[in-house]
Amino acid sequence: MIGLLGTIFQSRAACSVLAVAAAIGGLFVWHTVDKSSAVRRAVAEYVADMELTAAKAQLDELQRRETVADQARHRLQSEIDLAQAEALAATQELETYVSSVGDGCTVQSDLLDRLRNR
Numbered sequence: 001m002i003g004l005l006g007t008i009f010q011s012r013a014a015c016s017v018l019a020v021a022a023a024i025g026g027l028f029v030w031h032t033v034d035k036s037s038a039v040r041r042a043v044a045e046y047v048a049d050m051e052l053t054a055a056k057a058q059l060d061e062l063q064r065r066e067t068v069a070d071q072a073r074h075r076l077q078s079e080i081d082l083a084q085a086e087a088l089a090a091t092q093e094l095e096t097y098v099s100s101v102g103d104g105c106t107v108q109s110d111l112l113d114r115l116r117n118r
Helices: 002-010 012-100 109-117
Strands: none
Touching: none
16 A cells, blocks of 8 residues: 555656645635635624614614604693693682682572573
8 A cells, every 4th residue: 555655656647636636625625614604704794784774673663662752741741731721720710619609608699690601
């Protein structure tokens, strides 16, 4: 076996063929390894791009929700202000009615007329 290898390495043609075969084999291994790393790199970039897209969509949704919440907050505050104004008016009207009642808990005629006109 060693004699056969020695004979092969003594021949220039055989050494050239072995060198070319080694170079082609090395290029094939490099291509295979590089292809795997290129696929991993492409997958990583794709995943990063999808994560960025998802984060942008989440940000847009959060901004939309914030806008809706602000609008609801303003509407609720205006309704609260309106209800407080109505409560104040009702309180003042009740005080007017109470002041119209006589000491004997009888209703004065002007209050009775106002209640009938309602």
